[in-house]
Amino acid sequence: MGDGALVDVGEVTLFVRELGERSDKPSLVVLHGGPDVGHGYLVPGFEPLARDHHIVLFDFRGCGRSTRGLPADALQPEYVVHDTDLLIDKLGLGQVDLLGFSTGGRAAMQFVDKHPDQVRRLVLASTSAYGSADNAEYLANWDEYQRRRRAEDAADGTLRNSTIFVWDLDLAPAYLALLESLGPDLGDWSEERAINGLMHPWCPGNPEQILRTFDKPILILHGEKDMGFPLQLAHRLHKALPTSHLVVIPETAHMCHFENPEAWSNHIRQFLD
Numbered sequence: 001m002g003d004g005a006l007v008d009v010g011e012v013t014l015f016v017r018e019l020g021e022r023s024d025k026p027s028l029v030v031l032h033g034g035p036d037v038g039h040g041y042l043v044p045g046f047e048p049l050a051r052d053h054h055i056v057l058f059d060f061r062g063c064g065r066s067t068r069g070l071p072a073d074a075l076q077p078e079y080v081v082h083d084t085d086l087l088i089d090k091l092g093l094g095q096v097d098l099l100g101f102s103t104g105g106r107a108a109m110q111f112v113d114k115h116p117d118q119v120r121r122l123v124l125a126s127t128s129a130y131g132s133a134d135n136a137e138y139l140a141n142w143d144e145y146q147r148r149r150r151a152e153d154a155a156d157g158t159l160r161n162s163t164i165f166v167w168d169l170d171l172a173p174a175y176l177a178l179l180e181s182l183g184p185d186l187g188d189w190s191e192e193r194a195i196n197g198l199m200h201p202w203c204p205g206n207p208e209q210i211l212r213t214f215d216k217p218i219l220i221l222h223g224e225k226d227m228g229f230p231l232q233l234a235h236r237l238h239k240a241l242p243t244s245h246l247v248v249i250p251e252t253a254h255m256c257h258f259e260n261p262e263a264w265s266n267h268i269r270q271f272l273d
Contacts, residue, residue, distance in 0.1 A: 004065070007058075009086040011074075015065035016058040016087065017043070020050035026120050027054045027093045028272065031084065031111070033102025033126075036186045038064020041178055042101060045257025048265035053272065056096075058087060062188035075189055077202040081111045088118060097272055099123040102228060102254065106202030113203075113210045122214065123268060125221045126254050128229035129207035129237045138230035145227045167225040167253035175258055208240045218244040219271040221264070223256035245271065 004017040015038065030046070032039040038059035046055050059066040061083055062075045084107075088096055098119045100108025105127025112119050128135070139145050148163045162176040163169060193199050203210065211218060218241060222234040231248065238246040247267045252259040 006065070007087060007090055009083055009090055012061045012067035012070070012083060014058045014061070014067075014083060014087055016056065016091075019043075019046055019055040019057070020053050022054045025053060025272070026095055026097045027056055027091075028097045028099055028123075028268075029084065029088060029093070030055060030057045031080070031098070031100040031104030031107045032057070032060065032063075033104050034187065035060050035063050035080075035103060035189045036191075037179070037182060038066070038187070040064065040182045041255075042257060044178070045261045045264050048262050049268055053269065056087075056091065056093070060189075064182075064187070068188055070188065072190075072193065072198070075193075076200045077107055077110060078200060080107050081114060084111055085115055085118065095120050097121045097123070099125055099268070100127060101125045101257075102127050103202060106207075109203040109207050109210055112214045112216075113205065116214055116216075119214075119216065121217045121219070121272060122211075123219045123221060123271065124237075126223060126226060126229060126256060128233045129203070129211070129240075130233050134233060135229060138232050139227065142227070142230070148227070164227045165254040166259060167223065167251055168259055171259055175255060178258070208237070211237075211241055211244075215243075217271070219268070220244055220246045221256075221267055222246070222248050223252035223254060223259070224248050224250050225253045226256070228254035247271075 004015055006013050007016045032042055039057040060080050061067050062070055098108050105124045112122055152159050160179050162172040166172045166175045220234050220238050222231055238244050249256045249260055249263055257264045
């Protein structure tokens with residue numbers, strides 16, 4: 001299934017890509033971010049890890065090549081968690097390791113709250129347990145972020161946050177090309193619904209308490225220059241979870257898996273093994 005396949009999980013059909021070979025190690029199931037696009041932008045970060053791990057990536061309902069055109073009330077975070085549970089069962093994966101990237105990290109927190117026994121180890125990559133107000137506090141006084149934000153706004157959406165999410169600006173065109181290769185479609189999830197309070201929380205309840213109750217190994221993996229969820233928030237979560245492990249990848253931003261895929265994969269490999 002290296003090129004992907006459609007998997008029927010009942011109410012929806014999910015586009016699923018499996019990298020690497022199954023073994024006696026738990027499979028790593030990945031929840032992508034957004035949810036404006038599918039999982040394709042994450043593939044470069046997992047190709048090195050697939051040399052010795054089995055990885056399952058899929059497009060959320062309403063994204064990419066999974067079921068589209070659902071009613072608005074079926075596009076809620078809890079359905080992503082439900083679909084993930086059904087997919088794990090459908091593929092016969094048993095207990096898995098779980099990685100949540102960006103918004104997918106919040107979905108992963110909800111998943112381990114609802115299905116703690118299904119997960120052996122948890123990776124929270126380029127994500128946060130805290131709200132948008134916490135992000136804004138750190139970004140407001142970051143001059144480089146503000147400079148890049150103005151440039152993005154002046155480009156009227158054509159840069160697609162490539163200069164925000166990638167620290168090395170020499171790599172920004174390649175990241176933008178990757179996004180464009182996935183197609184212009186931004187999926188069915190509406191940011192306006194979230195702004196207007198019509199979207200349910202990606203992690204209801206207290207994320208810190210959920211993760212303490214989960215009480216299994218947690219890796220917090222973050223880019224040093226993350227402008228989506230500033231590094232201070234990763235340190236804050238690590239401090240709140242004394243048994244967690246924090247790894248910071250130097251000179252990378254939100255898409256640290258793209259900027260330094262070998263280092264990113266190696267840190268995940270060391271944690272899982």
